[in-house]
Amino acid sequence: MLFRYYWSLLVIVGCLTAGCAAKEEGTVIGISFETLQTEYWVASIEAMKSVCEENGVGYLEAVANGDANRQFEQVNNFISRGVDGIVIAPKDAHTVIPIIKAANRAGIPIAIYNRLPAENEGDYITVVADNYEISRNTVEYMAEVARESGKKHKAMILIGDLGDINAVNRRRGFDDALAAHKDLIEVVAEVPTEWNQEKALAGVTNALQVNPDIDFIFSSSDFLFPSVVSALKNADKYHPIGHPDHVILGGFDGDAMAYRMLREKYLDADGVQDVFFECQESVLAVIRKMREEQVPDLIVDPGFVIHQQNLEQKAESMWGASF
Amino acid sequence: MSNPVIFKRLRGQSIVILLALVILVFSLLSPGYFTTQNFLNILLQASGLTIVATGMTFVLLTAGIDLSVGSIMFVAGVISGKLVVGGLSVWLAVPVTLVLGIILGLMNGWFVVRFKIVPFIVTLATFFAGRGLGLLISETRAVNLPDEFLQIGSARILGIPLPVIIMIMVVAVAQLVLDRTVFGRQVYAVGNSQERSVKAGINLNRVLLRVYIICGCCAALGGLVAIAQLGAVSPTFGFQSEFMAIAAAVLGGTSLFGGKGRVFPGTLVGALLIQSIQSGLVIVNADPYLYPLITGTIIFLIVLVDSQRHYRRKQMKGIST
Numbered sequence A: 001m002l003f004r005y006y007w008s009l010l011v012i013v014g015c016l017t018a019g020c021a022a023k024e025e026g027t028v029i030g031i032s033f034e035t036l037q038t039e040y041w042v043a044s045i046e047a048m049k050s051v052c053e054e055n056g057v058g059y060l061e062a063v064a065n066g067d068a069n070r071q072f073e074q075v076n077n078f079i080s081r082g083v084d085g086i087v088i089a090p091k092d093a094h095t096v097i098p099i100i101k102a103a104n105r106a107g108i109p110i111a112i113y114n115r116l117p118a119e120n121e122g123d124y125i126t127v128v129a130d131n132y133e134i135s136r137n138t139v140e141y142m143a144e145v146a147r148e149s150g151k152k153h154k155a156m157i158l159i160g161d162l163g164d165i166n167a168v169n170r171r172r173g174f175d176d177a178l179a180a181h182k183d184l185i186e187v188v189a190e191v192p193t194e195w196n197q198e199k200a201l202a203g204v205t206n207a208l209q210v211n212p213d214i215d216f217i218f219s220s221s222d223f224l225f226p227s228v229v230s231a232l233k234n235a236d237k238y239h240p241i242g243h244p245d246h247v248i249l250g251g252f253d254g255d256a257m258a259y260r261m262l263r264e265k266y267l268d269a270d271g272v273q274d275v276f277f278e279c280q281e282s283v284l285a286v287i288r289k290m291r292e293e294q295v296p297d298l299i300v301d302p303g304f305v306i307h308q309q310n311l312e313q314k315a316e317s318m319w320g321a322s323f
Numbered sequence B: 001m002s003n004p005v006i007f008k009r010l011r012g013q014s015i016v017i018l019l020a021l022v023i024l025v026f027s028l029l030s031p032g033y034f035t036t037q038n039f040l041n042i043l044l045q046a047s048g049l050t051i052v053a054t055g056m057t058f059v060l061l062t063a064g065i066d067l068s069v070g071s072i073m074f075v076a077g078v079i080s081g082k083l084v085v086g087g088l089s090v091w092l093a094v095p096v097t098l099v100l101g102i103i104l105g106l107m108n109g110w111f112v113v114r115f116k117i118v119p120f121i122v123t124l125a126t127f128f129a130g131r132g133l134g135l136l137i138s139e140t141r142a143v144n145l146p147d148e149f150l151q152i153g154s155a156r157i158l159g160i161p162l163p164v165i166i167m168i169m170v171v172a173v174a175q176l177v178l179d180r181t182v183f184g185r186q187v188y189a190v191g192n193s194q195e196r197s198v199k200a201g202i203n204l205n206r207v208l209l210r211v212y213i214i215c216g217c218c219a220a221l222g223g224l225v226a227i228a229q230l231g232a233v234s235p236t237f238g239f240q241s242e243f244m245a246i247a248a249a250v251l252g253g254t255s256l257f258g259g260k261g262r263v264f265p266g267t268l269v270g271a272l273l274i275q276s277i278q279s280g281l282v283i284v285n286a287d288p289y290l291y292p293l294i295t296g297t298i299i300f301l302i303v304l305v306d307s308q309r310h311y312r313r314k315q316m317k318g319i320s321t
Helices: A002-021 A039-054 A068-080 A096-105 A131-149 A165-179 A197-210 A222-234 A256-263 A275-290 A311-317 B003-012 B014-029 B036-061 B069-085 B090-114 B119-138 B147-154 B162-180 B182-192 B194-199 B204-230 B241-251 B263-283 B290-320
Strands: A028-033 A058-063 A085-089 A110-113 A125-129 A153-159 A185-192 A214-219 A248-253 A269-272 A298-301 A304-307
Touching: A028 A039, A028 A068, A028 A275, A039 A058, A039 A085, A039 A275, A058 A068, A068 A085, A068 A096, A085 A096, A085 A275, A096 A110, A110 A275, A125 A131, A125 A275, A131 A165, A131 A214, A131 A248, A131 A269, A131 A304, A153 A165, A153 A197, A153 A222, A165 A185, A185 A197, A185 A214, A197 A214, A197 A222, A197 B036, A197 B204, A197 B263, A214 A222, A222 A248, A222 A256, A222 B147, A222 B204, A248 A256, A256 A311, A275 A298, A304 A311, B014 B263, B014 B290, B036 B069, B036 B162, B036 B182, B036 B204, B036 B241, B036 B263, B069 B090, B069 B119, B069 B204, B069 B241, B090 B119, B090 B147, B090 B204, B147 B162, B147 B204, B162 B182, B162 B204, B162 B263, B182 B194, B182 B204, B194 B204, B241 B263, B241 B290, B263 B290
Parallel strands: A028 A058, A028 A085, A085 A110, A110 A125, A125 A298, A153 A185, A153 A214, A214 A248, A248 A269
Antiparallel strands: A269 A304
């Protein structure tokens, strides 16, 4: 009886090992995502899969649920299954370095999506939005709106996880844009959210309580908008554009809620990452690299700012509009 | 009263003293801190966490742990949110959410008592399964709730926000259960020694099953209270809430080894302390990089003081026996 159990176990392990070691047929790309916990990441992985299908490339997908070690293991698994290329949305700038090294050792082209790795000697392609420039342009537009109102403003920024280089660059963009408008806009609150909606709600509520005259808010991610809207409603400060007590609102990402708020005229401007462009470039860069074509090390998504004046022209490129 | 007695009593209330110190320091730094509105805000913002931490206290008292509370908040919130968006009355969604919490808590408890699996492992599995299920149902999209939900979160009775009233009721009932019922005494007994409690005739499985059900129910209710303030269930909702709930209970004096702790004032003050610090840092517009540093230092200090006290008490017991 015991022998039968061990024998069955051996057969199962054998099958699994053989399955893992077997080379995938045709051209296959491994797509590894750190998380799928926001709409942005879901839209990204879906876009990448579409690009693979359009180019006749197969794919394996893995999600690490925020665990950098697991992501490393998943990529090693891709390598042992003989993928031809890897696209990875990493947990952070540092934990991606051993992953790049592993791919380089195996001679597999690797593209890093959305997060710039820390400086290292590896061979890789990075496709990233210009978080700094997009934020700066968005806040610059908001400042122009503020200037047109002809009155002084008090500003608040919701900051993301300070361990995330994108959050840091968005904050820099905000600061630098407002540095030129010090005569008009005073930053009275910086709310760290760690990308957590409950912390964002508490932070915005507290900031509004101490500075009830805050009338200029920039959120480092659109996914924090439910918290901002809830806090503004509680403080009776959520009014559409044109209302005398309207709070100038801006965000970053281009998600579905931001699109709806733009349409309903509550949101003044939103910095949009071009998900379609970034995902296409990530997959195509790996395919070109496989064919030993020349590919730049860094592909920058310039993104764009969508606002009330260009909403109709730009809506089609805003990924949240179709999500 | 002699000085040593006063000091002894003060040492026993270190968490309350620390809370008072935090309030004093932030009040001196910003006049906006020491206001009725701010204290109401702190109570309101701590309400969800306090309710979740109350359930966690029951589990910790039995020397168990529940890592799944954040996922229970999320999955119960997503399911009830989807039902409301689909046309279910908001008031019917409340019992549905609580029942979901109870079912998930029952699952945790059942695996713990039936298969004797360590609670850490069982609830870790529920942690992943719950979040996965929630993401599957929500398709990783935010579930935006109708305005009636926000109205619950912002409703007031005699000027006191409804979430705060719910929190006070939960804390009061929980402490009454722990102090005045046979079940409450059994919870402490199980936490002190499972072996001795079985010898004393306590139905160990029933007590464990009940504490996980209570914890699941509190997680769902705490989640509901938080959602009522947010107006949406995002894919990250409840993420890492388990750590904050454990921190609030432990800060409030609940032992991770079981058998020691109280919901009132302990866990309540622990949650209020965490929220008071967060609120104070925003109000004084502190450098965002300082937040984790200050919060971590305060949590470390209070745990250090408590562990030293625990160590000294153990030494005294050793001497006396």
